[in-house]
Amino acid sequence: MPLRLDSIEPDFETRFTDLLGAKRESSQDVNDTVATIIADVRRRGDEAVVELTNRFDRADVTAQTLRFTAGEIASAAAQVPANVRAALQTAHDRIRSHHQKQKPEDHVYTDALGVTLGSRWTAVDAVGIYVPGGLASYPSSVLMNAVPAHVAGVSRIAMVVPTPNGEINPAILAAAQIAGITEIYRIGGAQAVAALAYGTATIPRVDKVTGPGNAYVATAKRQVFGQVGIDMIAGPSEVLVIADGSANPAWVAADLIAQAEHGAGAQSILVTTDARLADAVEREVDRQLTLLPKGDMAREGWDELGAIITVASLDEAAGIANRIASEHVELALDDPQALLPAIRHAGAIFLGHHTPEAIGDYVGGSNHVLPTARSARFASGLGVLDFMKRTSILGCTPSSLSALAEPAVTIAGVEDLDGHGRSISIRLNH
Numbered sequence: 001m002p003l004r005l006d007s008i009e010p011d012f013e014t015r016f017t018d019l020l021g022a023k024r025e026s027s028q029d030v031n032d033t034v035a036t037i038i039a040d041v042r043r044r045g046d047e048a049v050v051e052l053t054n055r056f057d058r059a060d061v062t063a064q065t066l067r068f069t070a071g072e073i074a075s076a077a078a079q080v081p082a083n084v085r086a087a088l089q090t091a092h093d094r095i096r097s098h099h100q101k102q103k104p105e106d107h108v109y110t111d112a113l114g115v116t117l118g119s120r121w122t123a124v125d126a127v128g129i130y131v132p133g134g135l136a137s138y139p140s141s142v143l144m145n146a147v148p149a150h151v152a153g154v155s156r157i158a159m160v161v162p163t164p165n166g167e168i169n170p171a172i173l174a175a176a177q178i179a180g181i182t183e184i185y186r187i188g189g190a191q192a193v194a195a196l197a198y199g200t201a202t203i204p205r206v207d208k209v210t211g212p213g214n215a216y217v218a219t220a221k222r223q224v225f226g227q228v229g230i231d232m233i234a235g236p237s238e239v240l241v242i243a244d245g246s247a248n249p250a251w252v253a254a255d256l257i258a259q260a261e262h263g264a265g266a267q268s269i270l271v272t273t274d275a276r277l278a279d280a281v282e283r284e285v286d287r288q289l290t291l292l293p294k295g296d297m298a299r300e301g302w303d304e305l306g307a308i309i310t311v312a313s314l315d316e317a318a319g320i321a322n323r324i325a326s327e328h329v330e331l332a333l334d335d336p337q338a339l340l341p342a343i344r345h346a347g348a349i350f351l352g353h354h355t356p357e358a359i360g361d362y363v364g365g366s367n368h369v370l371p372t373a374r375s376a377r378f379a380s381g382l383g384v385l386d387f388m389k390r391t392s393i394l395g396c397t398p399s400s401l402s403a404l405a406e407p408a409v410t411i412a413g414v415e416d417l418d419g420h421g422r423s424i425s426i427r428l429n430h
């Protein structure tokens with residue numbers, strides 16, 4: 001049973017706070033397990049990666065087979081039916097055209113004192129993209145990671161993907177082929193993140209690791225941050241649907257189930273102004289779960305972390321959505337534009353009855369790698385800028401240096417850094 005809350009109940013705040021705390025990206029157990037795995041990979045390199053991969057994925061790899069060969073990629077991709085390839089190509093092209101619009105421009109100008117100021121964008125040299133593959137397989141996540149990296153101009157893209165029982169969905173490799181990825185390793189979990197961050201004999205280290213994954217992957221990214229860059233914490237999926245009486249309960253239920261089926265830690269929440277809709281959606285979820293092959297997994301998620309919250313107004317619904325800061329927020333309303341400005345914290349917002357979140361997972365064109373676990377309060381979804389960095393440019397002439405010297409030397413003095421002051425004053429009148 002999902003949690004049922006009504007904002008007029010006296011204990012609402014306490015129960016809502018419990019709900020906010022319920023979805024923890026990583027428990028102490030996961031933190032400890034991940035720290036041990038990372039330390040092991042740093043110490044023993046390939047040997048640890050192979051051992052952990054065979055233990056967690058039952059994959060039967062050796063250091064020699066960690067990397068897919070060009071022949072393996074080509075023959076797996078060739079097995080993919082033409083309609084699947086065409087669908088992946090459509091997704092690729094739409095993601096690419098949207099992400100091309102995110103490319104930032106350099107700018108340089110000279111201010112009134114004659115100081116040249118500017119910002120220059122350059123790509124990260126080498127990135128590791130994580131494609132999840134434990135409970136489900138995600139060809140779409142190959143594209144969501146690889147396309148913005150290419151658009152940014154990254155020269156080396158190394159992809160990792162777990163192969164449970166030694167198997168890979170050929171569509172993963174077809175997506176990689178479409179996206180032009182050739183360096184692919186059969187590894188997942190914390191050991192893959194550690195190998196990318198620290199490097200092994202077989203897997204050269206990268207500068208940044210991106211991509212979604214389960215709690216082990218999200219925690220590993222958190223732990224290697226600093227050694228490498230990371231995009232964000234993109235852990236188990238979430239959706240929050242804001243609906244009023246205009247919503248179709250069957251459609252809302254289908255969207256809640258779609259996130260719950262991502263498995264462990266996935267969370268689906270409905271916030272509605274209409275008590276009758278709340279009851280109808282709860283009944284619909286139960287009915288539809290019996291129709292799905294993966295209904296059991298989705299039911300587990302719905303029972304464990306699902307919630308239906310009844311509120312008095314759409315403004316109140318927006319306030320609750322902002323406090324939860326969900327990965328996805330759907331506005332299942334006749335006039336979604338009216339509420340849009342009020343939603344400030346969300347990884348992605350889906351407008352109106354005809355925009356199910358799943359269309360964004362695949363072919364909408366926007367990125368599905370999005371911040372989870374309330375990190376949308378401060379983080380954004382994956383995009384071209386995640387694969388670039390900005391360098392500032394500064395240039396003084398003799399006269400602009402003279403004009404700025406006095407305040408600069410003064411500040412150096414109050415910081416008691418005379419060497420700084422001297423490096424400025426030594427140039428004056430030259």
Ligand SMILES: NC(=O)c1ccc[n+]([C@@H]2O[C@H](COP(=O)([O-])OP(=O)(O)OC[C@H]3O[C@@H](n4cnc5c(N)ncnc54)[C@H](O)[C@@H]3O)[C@@H](O)[C@H]2O)c1
Pocket residue numbers: 033056057131132133134135136138141162187188189190191212213214215216217233234235236237262263264265266327368369370371372
């Ligand atoms: N936020 C996003 O943008 C986004 C996008 C797509 C998918 N997702 C999420 O990605 C996740 C994919 O999870 P998944 O499990 O299917 O694949 P995964 O690739 O993330 O994780 C599989 C790996 O987890 C590790 N693992 C599993 N159990 C372990 C244990 N007990 N100890 C140590 N390591 C262990 C193994 O190494 C395994 O290879 C889902 O939670 C889904 O919601 C998020």
Ligand SMILES: N[C@H](CO)Cc1c[nH]c[nH+]1
Pocket residue numbers: 138140141237361368369370
């Ligand atoms: N909803 C997931 C997180 O945004 C992404 C995904 C990929 N495939 C299906 N769903």
Ligand SMILES: [Zn+2]
Pocket residue numbers: 237258259262358361
């Ligand atoms: Zn999804």
